[in-house]
Amino acid sequence: MKPAGGMLWGLLLLAAQVRAVEQLAVEVMETLPHDVNAFTQGLEWHDGRLYESTGLYGQSGLRQLKAYNGEAERHLPLSATLFGEGLARVDNQLVQLTWKEGRALVWRLPGLKMKTGFTYQGEGWGLCYDGRQLWMSDGSAHLQQRSKTDFVLQQRLTVRLHGQPQHRLNALACVGEHIYANVWKETYILRIQKDSGRVDAVIDASSLLPLSGRKRHPEAVLNGIAYRPDTGEFYLTGKWWSRLFKVRFVQVSGTDAAGEATAALKAR
Numbered sequence: 135m136k137p138a139g140g141m142l143w144g145l146l147l148l149a150a151q152v153r154a155v156e157q158l159a160v161e162v163m164e165t166l167p168h169d170v171n172a173f174t175q176g177l178e179w180h181d182g183r184l185y186e187s188t189g190l191y192g193q194s195g196l197r198q199l200k201a202y203n204g205e206a207e208r209h210l211p212l213s214a215t216l217f218g219e220g221l222a223r224v225d226n227q228l229v230q231l232t233w234k235e236g237r238a239l240v241w242r243l244p245g246l247k248m249k250t251g252f253t254y255q256g257e258g259w260g261l262c263y264d265g266r267q268l269w270m271s272d273g274s275a276h277l278q279q280r281s282k283t284d285f286v287l288q289q290r291l292t293v294r295l296h297g298q299p300q301h302r303l304n305a306l307a308c309v310g311e312h313i314y315a316n317v318w319k320e321t322y323i324l325r326i327q328k329d330s331g332r333v334d335a336v337i338d339a340s341s342l343l344p345l346s347g348r349k350r351h352p353e354a355v356l357n358g359i360a361y362r363p364d365t366g367e368f369y370l371t372g373k374w375w376s377r378l379f380k381v382r383f384v385q386v387s388g389t390d391a392a393g394e395a396t397a398a399l400k401a402r
Contacts, residue, residue: 155296156325156335160342160381163367166204170349170376172197176221176261176305177358177369178228180243183207184360184369184378187221187230194218196230196241201362201369204378210246212239220261220306222268224282229268231258238285252285260306262313264328269313271306275299277313277331293326295333300324307359307368314368319355323370323383337383339370347376 168174173194176187184199194217198208212218217233227249228241238252260271267288268280277291293300293315302318313326314337321343325335339356348354354374361368362380371378 154334157386158335158337158383159386160337160339160370160379161384162342162345162379162381164380165345166378166380168204168371168375168378169206170347170374173373174358174371174375175219176230177360177371178221178223179360179362179369180223185221185223185228186358187218189218189233191215191217196221196228196246198246208246219258220270222261222263224263224268229261231261231270233257233259254280254285254287260304260315262306262308264308269306269308271303271315273302273304273318275301275303277303277306277326291331293324293331293333295324295336300333305357305359307361309361314359314361316356316359321356323359338386342370342379345377345379346372348372349374
């Protein structure tokens with residue numbers, strides 16, 4: 135009886151975990167123009183502006199955008215040897231990752247003057263700051279917690295959906311006790327519990343694709359998540375998208391695309 139009882143308990147626990155994953159969707163509050171030539175890798179809201187990190191060798195840079203209309207106020211190109219990636223604000227500076235170069239660039243706010251940055255091992259993908267520590271993704275199922283003062287790696291957190299590691303974590307946004315992460319080349323955003331790594335919500339953003347005005351290219355995918363704390367809204371865009379969206383994440387009911395998104399991610 136003990137093995138049967140243990141199996142039953144395990145099934146009940148798995149069912150509880152499945153039920154605990156919320157199914158959310160995006161509600162578009164406003165649609166803004168976005169430079170279709172921007173290969174967006176990181177997005178950050180601060181003090182009425184959006185800051186955007188763009189990628190590709192020879193095209194990477196840091197952009198300062200007006201949050202109310204998406205217009206670029208400044209564009210600071212990076213060296214052709216650098217591929218821009220994730221972006222996070224830490225106090226009065228921005229930290230910008232690079233893909234394979236192992237360099238984190240640091241920009242002073244508000245003037246956007248570059249100062250001495252940090253180095254790290256491995257690839258840099260997404261980045262966010264929770265008010266205490268930085269969190270970094272590298273395309274795997276792990277998030278790296280790093281010191282804001284010297285970027286030293288402090289711990290790795292494995293992200294799990296229905297108990298299984300969730301790979302290809304990309305752009306990040308830190309919000310309270312959660313980290314939001316999009317999955318590379320998917321139209322879903324995950325809400326991750328920062329203390330455990332468990333995904334407790336899957337947000338279906340597929341409705342944005344036909345509205346995005348994106349280029350006809352397999353790399354023109356969802357990427358870039360910025361949180362606006364004074365309104366609780368998010369800004370979303372993608373690589374080579376001509377639109378930027380101000381959205382809210384809302385609950386959905388019944389069997390729909392969000393539920394299918396969870397099933398698709400679980401199956402991978």
